[in-house]
Amino acid sequence: MEVMEDYFYTKEHEWVRIEDNIAIVGISEYAQSALGDITFVELPEVGLEIEQFEQFASVESVKAASDIYCPLSGVVIEVNEELSDSPDLINRDCYEKGWMVKIEISNLEDKVNLMTSTEYQKFLESLE
Amino acid sequence: MLSETALKQTPLYHEHVRLNAKIVPFGGWEMPLQYEGILAEYNSTRRDVAVFDTSHMGEFLIEGDLQESGLDRLVTQRLSDLAVGACRYGALLKEDGGVLDDLIVYRLAQAKWMVVVNGATMQKDSEQFMRIVTAKDKFTNISFSTGKLDIQGPKSRDLLSRFIKGFEKLTFYTFAECEVLGTKAIVSRTGYTGELGYEIYFPWERTPELWNKILSLGAKPAGLGSRDVLRLEMGYSLYGHEIDENISPLEAGLERFVDFDKDFIGKAKLLKEKKEGSKRHLIAFVSLSRRSPRSGFKIYSSDGQEIGVVTSGTFSPALEKGIGLGLVNAGCAKKDEKIFVGEGSGSIEVAITPRPFYKKGTFRN
Numbered sequence: 419m420e421v422m423e424d425y426f427y428t429k430e431h432e433w434v435r436i437e438d439n440i441a442i443v444g445i446s447e448y449a450q451s452a453l454g455d456i457t458f459v460e461l462p463e464v465g466l467e468i469e470q471f472e473q474f475a476s477v478e479s480v481k482a483a484s485d486i487y488c489p490l491s492g493v494v495i496e497v498n499e500e501l502s503d504s505p506d507l508i509n510r511d512c513y514e515k516g517w518m519v520k521i522e523i524s525n526l527e528d529k530v531n532l533m534t535s536t537e538y539q540k541f542l543e544s545l546e
Numbered sequence: 547m548l549s550e551t552a553l554k555q556t557p558l559y560h561e562h563v564r565l566n567a568k569i570v571p572f573g574g575w576e577m578p579l580q581y582e583g584i585l586a587e588y589n590s591t592r593r594d595v596a597v598f599d600t601s602h603m604g605e606f607l608i609e610g611d612l613q614e615s616g617l618d619r620l621v622t623q624r625l626s627d628l629a630v631g632a633c634r635y636g637a638l639l640k641e642d643g644g645v646l647d648d649l650i651v652y653r654l655a656q657a658k659w660m661v662v663v664n665g666a667t668m669q670k671d672s673e674q675f676m677r678i679v680t681a682k683d684k685f686t687n688i689s690f691s692t693g694k695l696d697i698q699g700p701k702s703r704d705l706l707s708r709f710i711k712g713f714e715k716l717t718f719y720t721f722a723e724c725e726v727l728g729t730k731a732i733v734s735r736t737g738y739t740g741e742l743g744y745e746i747y748f749p750w751e752r753t754p755e756l757w758n759k760i761l762s763l764g765a766k767p768a769g770l771g772s773r774d775v776l777r778l779e780m781g782y783s784l785y786g787h788e789i790d791e792n793i794s795p796l797e798a799g800l801e802r803f804v805d806f807d808k809d810f811i812g813k814a815k816l817l818k819e820k821k822e823g824s825k826r827h828l829i830a831f832v833s834l835s836r837r838s839p840r841s842g843f844k845i846y847s848s849d850g851q852e853i854g855v856v857t858s859g860t861f862s863p864a865l866e867k868g869i870g871l872g873l874v875n876a877g878c879a880k881k882d883e884k885i886f887v888g889e890g891s892g893s894i895e896v897a898i899t900p901r902p903f904y905k906k907g908t909f910r911n
Contacts, residue, residue, distance in 0.1 A: 454580065454583060454584055454771070455583055455584050455585040457836055457838065457861035458835070458836040458837050458838070458861070458868075460837075478836075478837060478838055478861065479861075480584045480585065480771065480775060480838075480860060480861050480863075481584065481771060482840075483838070483840065505836070
């Protein structure tokens with residue numbers, strides 16, 4: 419399973435890339451592979467204020483629906499509009515083109531509750 | 547020694563593992579959910595040709611006269627005028643009209659029949675047959691000596707004609723005994739996908755040979771995931787969802803497979819239901835968005851009343867929308883009416899629509 423080095427991860431398999439005070443959020447290779455062909459993505463409204471680990475989006479595949487939780491607290495400043503017509507971008511490129519939401523981070527210290535790529539890699543191995 | 551709860555494996559289990567299939571429990575069997583992916587396997591079936599392992603399904607042989615053997619009483623469908631070489635879909639009922647299983651009856655000879663049933667229900671079906679079939683030595687459960695492959699898709703005929711002869715002229719719901727890899731096998735023009743397709747009944751231990759032959763000729767392996775999407779686009783019932791022991795065939799919209807001019811187990815109950823009207827009926831609906839209804843979601847009328855439950859739901863790749871089937875209280879939902887399905891707060895607006903959802907199937911070509 420591909421894991422991106424400079425990203426942080428949750429136990430629910432969301433990833434976050436932090437650029438200054440902006441967090442870019444998506445789901446990991448493990449999550450997209452487990453879900454299979456993604457057919458619908460529900461994203462939050464821009465402006466929504468959100469707490470760390472609060473549910474803020476959902477993803478549907480042919481098989482099932484899955485809730486997505488926000489890795490950091492903040493305010494939604496942008497969503498990936500391309501996903502409404504091409505939800506399979508998440509299957510094809512979950513770490514770049516398949517990003518879901520950008521958040522203005524309200525509390526960067528929340529980061530301590532996330533896993534580093536090395537920790538996430540170990541977590542994935544423990545699931546096998 | 548296997549425990550009673552151990553999952554059974556088809557003769558192709560090791561082939562599925564070798565192909566890296568995602569294996570899931572299904573009706574007491576370890577079955578492939580998907581290989582490459584559900585959509586890819588769906589596309590192979592709709593556009594080209596795919597092969598499914600359906601060896602978990604049960605097969606019974608009955609020798610004897612239709613009436614005297616008791617077979618006629620077991621099946622809702624008329625069988626008396628079924629030609630040798632043809633097969634018919636019907637249901638096996640309890641006395642109270644609930645559905646024990648849906649099945650296909652093949653007339654192998656004037657007084658010889660094969661009945662094909664679901665894998666999960668095979669044991670209880672067999673018990674019901676044993677109770678009713680008069681001469682016990684004339685009933686044989688051949689489920690564990692019979693493998694089964696479904697070869698489905700517009701190019702299935704071309705593929706099979708490269709190593710099987712004498713099946714090409716078969717029409718929908720007919721079959722022939724053909725020589726397949728040096729052995730006699732039933733090749734049946736039937737399927738569960740809506741596409742041109744065949745089902746081959748083959749000796750259990752030699753099924754891997756047939757599977758690999760078909761793959762070597764270019765068919766893609768396809769699993770239960772795509773099979774469910776394909777059948778649901780056709781609006782076909784799945785046992786345990788649209789039909790079960792607590793749902794009558796009339797509620798499930800299967801009246802055309804029930805012959806009220808003959809005697810069958812459960813008939814009195816169905817006649818009563820027909821006279822008084824069914825309490826529920828099955829509807830098909832399409833989502834107004836890409837969101838998919840899911841089995842178990844509740845169904846609400848436009849004014850928010852709970853009127854039923856979703857029995858099956860998925861994303862339809864052909865429609866690029868969610869689709870589903872569900873049971874609703876009689877008189878509650880009319881054609882083209884907007885209703886809602888969902889759980890909790892998020893609900894999906896859907897429109898009632900006739901079956902099938904997918905209208906370009908090649909199954910009669």
